[in-house]
Amino acid sequence: MSKRERRQSKILDGCLDSILTGEVTVGESLREFPGDVQELTPLLTLALETRESLEPDYPKPSFVAASIRRILSRISARQQQSRRPRAGIRPSWRWKPAQVFISLMLAIGILAISTGVVQAANASLPGDALYGLKRGLERARLAVSWSASGDMRLLAEFASTRLAELEALLAANRLGDLDLALDGFEDALFGLTGLAGGAATGLDPGSTEFILERLAHHQEVLARVREQVPEQAQPAIDHAMERSLHSQEVIQLLHMGGDPSDLAPGQTRTPPGLELTPPGQERTPPGQARKGTPTPTPTPTPEPPIPTPTEEPTIHVKDIDAYITGGRSNQQVRVTISIAMGSGGNVDGATVTGSWTVSGSDAQFSCITTGSGKCTIRSGKLPGEDQTTFTITSVTHPAYSYVPADNSDPDGDSNGTVITIELPE
Amino acid sequence: MFESQNVAHADAELISRAQAGENEAFGELYERYVALIYRYVLARVDAESDAEDITEVVFLRTFKALHRYIERGRPFSAFLYQVARNALVDHYRQQRKTESIEAAEKLPSLAPDPDESLIAKERAVVLRRALAELPADYQEVIRLRIMLALPTTIVGEWLGRSEGAVRVLLHRALKTLRRQLVGSI
Numbered sequence: 367m368s369k370r371e372r373r374q375s376k377i378l379d380g381c382l383d384s385i386l387t388g389e390v391t392v393g394e395s396l397r398e399f400p401g402d403v404q405e406l407t408p409l410l411t412l413a414l415e416t417r418e419s420l421e422p423d424y425p426k427p428s429f430v431a432a433s434i435r436r437i438l439s440r441i442s443a444r445q446q447q448s449r450r451p452r453a454g455i456r457p458s459w460r461w462k463p464a465q466v467f468i469s470l471m472l473a474i475g476i477l478a479i480s481t482g483v484v485q486a487a488n489a490s491l492p493g494d495a496l497y498g499l500k501r502g503l504e505r506a507r508l509a510v511s512w513s514a515s516g517d518m519r520l521l522a523e524f525a526s527t528r529l530a531e532l533e534a535l536l537a538a539n540r541l542g543d544l545d546l547a548l549d550g551f552e553d554a555l556f557g558l559t560g561l562a563g564g565a566a567t568g569l570d571p572g573s574t575e576f577i578l579e580r581l582a583h584h585q586e587v588l589a590r591v592r593e594q595v596p597e598q599a600q601p602a603i604d605h606a607m608e609r610s611l612h613s614q615e616v617i618q619l620l621h622m623g624g625d626p627s628d629l630a631p632g633q634t635r636t637p638p639g640l641e642l643t644p645p646g647q648e649r650t651p652p653g654q655a656r657k658g659t660p661t662p663t664p665t666p667t668p669e670p671p672i673p674t675p676t677e678e679p680t681i682h683v684k685d686i687d688a689y690i691t692g693g694r695s696n697q698q699v700r701v702t703i704s705i706a707m708g709s710g711g712n713v714d715g716a717t718v719t720g721s722w723t724v725s726g727s728d729a730q731f732s733c734i735t736t737g738s739g740k741c742t743i744r745s746g747k748l749p750g751e752d753q754t755t756f757t758i759t760s761v762t763h764p765a766y767s768y769v770p771a772d773n774s775d776p777d778g779d780s781n782g783t784v785i786t787i788e789l790p791e
Numbered sequence: 792m793f794e795s796q797n798v799a800h801a802d803a804e805l806i807s808r809a810q811a812g813e814n815e816a817f818g819e820l821y822e823r824y825v826a827l828i829y830r831y832v833l834a835r836v837d838a839e840s841d842a843e844d845i846t847e848v849v850f851l852r853t854f855k856a857l858h859r860y861i862e863r864g865r866p867f868s869a870f871l872y873q874v875a876r877n878a879l880v881d882h883y884r885q886q887r888k889t890e891s892i893e894a895a896e897k898l899p900s901l902a903p904d905p906d907e908s909l910i911a912k913e914r915a916v917v918l919r920r921a922l923a924e925l926p927a928d929y930q931e932v933i934r935l936r937i938m939l940a941l942p943t944t945i946v947g948e949w950l951g952r953s954e955g956a957v958r959v960l961l962h963r964a965l966k967t968l969r970r971q972l973v974g975s976i
Binding site for chain 1: 814817818821825829830833834839842843846847851854863864873876877880883911914915918922925926927928929933936937938940942943950951952953954955956957958959960961962963965966968969
């Protein structure tokens with residue numbers, strides 16, 4: 367991605383906001399960018415035309431009203447069904463020898479037929495008639511899995527299967543079906559990362575290793591496939607790769623004892639070896655004990671401290687951490703910024719803005735802190751760069767004032783405002 | 792709907808109440824997001840009746856999955872979007888079995904008003920066809936950012952990409968769409 371492309375993308379995006387709402391015309395929106403008028407006018411005009419021609423309608427009020435009635439009624443029916451006691455169900459028949467024999471024969475027959483069908487289904491590819499059965503069987507395996515670890519292993523395995531299908535489709539030149547395999551792959555990883563949050567109470571080391579090994583394998587396969595697919599299909603492969611990298615980060619963070627809820631989607635990673643839980647602070651979600659950690663005895667919740675009127679409502683940068691991902695050709699840097707109050711508490715909802723100094727780029731990037739007080743900004747790919755610097759230019763919050771002079775970094779890898787990252791040779 | 796942190800807090804409260812079994816809270820979530828999800832689905836399936844069916848499936852599936860939902864700083868709409876995408880994959884798979892290619896390519900009546908210009912309708916058909924020729928992620932960013940006019944932040948949350956990546960993706964998508972259209976003339 368060139369600097370020019372990044373700059374034009376930003377202008378295009380900014381102009382779109384005002385054009386799509388009808389505030390200004392295409393020409394008016396580009397008035398401040400005379401050097402880009404020639405290239406961006408046709409794109410903005412096309413965007414406007416696409417919006418006007420293809421904007422989807424709103425749902426009919428009659429559908430909205432009827433649909434919610436149907437949904438709530440089905441939900442109620444389901445809830446009533448699940449509340450119904452099962453103890454009262456008693457079989458009204460008894461086994462007889464003839465029935466046993468017939469049932470056994472039937473079961474053997476069904477098993478013989480279904481084994482053949484299942485084998486055929488397992489060999490099917492997206493778009494084949496038996497593919498639905500294959501996915502159905504996978505869902506059944508998930509349903510009978512007893513633990514989150516088991517579910518996650520299965521999902522990692524299913525993601526591998528999707529990639530095997532992707533390669534088979536490619537070999538068969540069935541390019542039109544590649545999307546289905548990629549969608550399935552991303553769905554599996556989406557489920558995997560979703561479960562990772564719930565599994566924060568403990569993912570056994572064996573499962574973690576298995577999943578990380580699968581994810582590394584996925585990235586190898588995707589890189590291989592990317593070389594073989596037509597150029598038009600490469601962005602979809604890149605997207606799948608991004609999803610895989612994000613899943614890897616989530617699992618690694620979990621493995622290190624971190625909390626995946628700190629991760630914005632595709633946004634962050636904590637450096638290996640970094641102490642994720644500050645001394646004296648328990649990061650385990652309420653009601654959940656981390657594996658290997660003694661469950662604390664519940665104690666009465668103390669009254670929250672009443673802020674004294676003299677307390678300054680200020681915020682500052684508490685920490686900046688950087689991490690490098692990817693190889694030399696596609697390396698990226700991610701910085702995680704922690705924002706704290708003057709009193710030390712984490713700040714939710716602060717907007718952090720900063721810029722990367724990569725080949726003279728002046729682009730500004732922002733992120734919003736979550737409840738952990740953290741958010742992450744990515745550099746984008748930096749092929750061939752030797753180093754990059756990220757500078758925090760502003761921190762805003764609706765209720766607090768930012769005091770840059772208070773910025774700090776306990777690791778010493780930054781001064782709390784600027785961090786320089788040396789990229790590997 | 793998207794700019795305020797209050798929306799996220801209100802959603803979190805509704806989700807928590809719905810998880811505790813309060814169906815009215817889920818009804819409120821439905822009312823908040825039904826138009827958004829319906830319009831996204833309609834942008835992908837053309838036929839209103841399909842969009843209605845799939846939207847309903849999305850909310851039913853969401854309800855079923857709600858007890859597993861953990862708020863992780865992502866908007867609830869991103870979760871709904873993922874459920875909608877899965878429902879659409881199932882729909883396409885089902886459609887392949889029942890419809891011929893000709894039927895699948897049948898275009899919707901975009902201009903029900905008989906006075907509306909035939910040229911505009913034809914242009915919409917051309918645009919839709921050109922859009923369908925683009926790589927999946929180009930199509931998706933145009934649907935979300937242009938057709939639904941979602942803010943870049945939300946598109947990023949939905950697609951799991953940074954805002955910068957969304958901007959570049961959109962720029963490339965529009966350039967490719969333009970090339971497709973120029974080539975088709």
